[in-house]
Amino acid sequence: MSRVARGSRDDSSPQEPWHLRNMISKSRWKLLATLALVLAVMVWYSISREDSFYFPIPGKKEPCLQGEAERMASKLFGNYSREQPVFLQLKDYFWVKTPSAYELPYGTKGSEDLLLRVLAITSYSVPESIQSLKCRRCVVVGNGHRLRNSSLGEAINKYDVVIRLNSAPVAGYEHDVGSKTTMRLFYPESAHFNPKVEDNPDTLLVMVAFKAMDFHWIESILSDKKRVQKGFWKQPPLIWDVNPKQIRILNPFFMEIAADKLLSLPIQQPYKIKQKPTTGLLAITLALHLCDLVHIAGFGYPDAHHKRQSIHYYEYITLKSMVWSGHNVSQEALAIKRMLEIGAVKNLTYF
Numbered sequence: 001m002s003r004v005a006r007g008s009r010d011d012s013s014p015q016e017p018w019h020l021r022n023m024i025s026k027s028r029w030k031l032l033a034t035l036a037l038v039l040a041v042m043v044w045y046s047i048s049r050e051d052s053f054y055f056p057i058p059g060k061k062e063p064c065l066q067g068e069a070e071r072m073a074s075k076l077f078g079n080y081s082r083e084q085p086v087f088l089q090l091k092d093y094f095w096v097k098t099p100s101a102y103e104l105p106y107g108t109k110g111s112e113d114l115l116l117r118v119l120a121i122t123s124y125s126v127p128e129s130i131q132s133l134k135c136r137r138c139v140v141v142g143n144g145h146r147l148r149n150s151s152l153g154e155a156i157n158k159y160d161v162v163i164r165l166n167s168a169p170v171a172g173y174e175h176d177v178g179s180k181t182t183m184r185l186f187y188p189e190s191a192h193f194n195p196k197v198e199d200n201p202d203t204l205l206v207m208v209a210f211k212a213m214d215f216h217w218i219e220s221i222l223s224d225k226k227r228v229q230k231g232f233w234k235q236p237p238l239i240w241d242v243n244p245k246q247i248r249i250l251n252p253f254f255m256e257i258a259a260d261k262l263l264s265l266p267i268q269q270p271y272k273i274k275q276k277p278t279t280g281l282l283a284i285t286l287a288l289h290l291c292d293l294v295h296i297a298g299f300g301y302p303d304a305h306h307k308r309q310s311i312h313y314y315e316y317i318t319l320k321s322m323v324w325s326g327h328n329v330s331q332e333a334l335a336i337k338r339m340l341e342i343g344a345v346k347n348l349t350y351f
């Protein structure tokens, strides 16, 4: 029987009858259509739920609405002062007109003389490159495991301000976390021993002071005075290759806001283990003050069912390591969820 007589419409594969090939091709289309539908539903669901992750569009800058984060900050923090400087300034410590109400880490009460010496050898300005921006797009990069295999590096590098935390590495992780670092928040125990490897030449190293010893440490490093090794819960660097012009001291006001307004923590605590916000939550609070648009990535701890999962994207370390930290990660998760729900921040990873 000829191929035409057998009903074949395509004589390129003589073995299959045409209706069978038609069926296969139809079911392929059905499968593709179903996949496209599932993808469309996923994208729609992701965009419609502010608290889930969403897809950043590569190559496109996020639309930025001037003053948006400020409006959101007022919603979250209530009546709070926008006048507060981001970094502590020398002029405020020559003669203290209005002394701080709290001691470290929520204020500078009792540390004024030490601070005067530290601020005399460091700077306090917000760089012109940030200051001059009409709309500041910021991303706070947490150290969470959720950044692993996220491929967010390129998207992160596009923000005007990239805030990183502690000694989180970028070298070797660029594809997932990017390589741009505008600011890095740290305290002596979390300072990277070799900051030049991880940071850019113009990265601001923003010290978060928790105790008077933290000021002693930075002074002894920058003025090359005798190092004091006691009083730290972990050995900080004794030699630290940084330019003093890059160092800033974070205004403890942000710690107070994060503790009081986001976590409802008492500022004065008589306990041995004092509860305090994580550096990441502090950085989000700072970003809401400094920026117009705030996105976050790499936030969120494993739940009780995944206790063995690593908490960091760059090392294997579990939640167990945080037992003495004085952080309440469940409370922080609720605070972040609230911020996501009202649209104060957007999440590039999942939460």
Ligand SMILES: CC(=O)N[C@H]1[C@H]([C@H](O)[C@H](O)CO)O[C@](OP(=O)(O)OC[C@H]2O[C@@H](n3ccc(N)nc3=O)[C@H](O)[C@@H]2O)(C(=O)O)C[C@@H]1O
Binding pocket: 141, 142, 143, 144, 145, 165, 166, 167, 189, 190, 191, 277, 278, 279, 280, 281, 298, 299, 300, 301, 302, 310, 311, 312, 321, 322, 325, 327
């Ligand atoms: C053992 C210990 O003390 N760990 C603390 C470490 C440690 O001191 C530094 O890593 C040292 O370089 O620092 C902390 O934090 P850490 O350096 O782990 O992480 C920085 C911030 O990222 C957010 N994060 C991290 C992991 C994760 N799975 N989910 C997250 O949301 C948090 O907001 C976190 O603040 C800190 O400073 O807050 C909090 C941790 O408790």
Ligand SMILES: CO[C@@H]1[C@H](O)[C@@H](O)[C@H](O[C@H]2[C@H](O)[C@@H](NC(C)=O)[C@H](OCc3ccccc3)O[C@@H]2CO)O[C@@H]1CO
Binding pocket: 187, 189, 210, 232, 233, 272, 273, 276, 277, 278, 279, 324, 325, 326
């Ligand atoms: C933002 O906080 C930083 C980090 O995330 C915390 O883990 C860390 O907590 C340390 C805590 O500050 C230390 N407390 C004192 C008073 O120094 C604590 O020291 C040991 C300890 C344990 C139990 C009771 C009293 C003291 O060690 C914690 C880390 O395990 O603080 C960081 C800011 O410095």
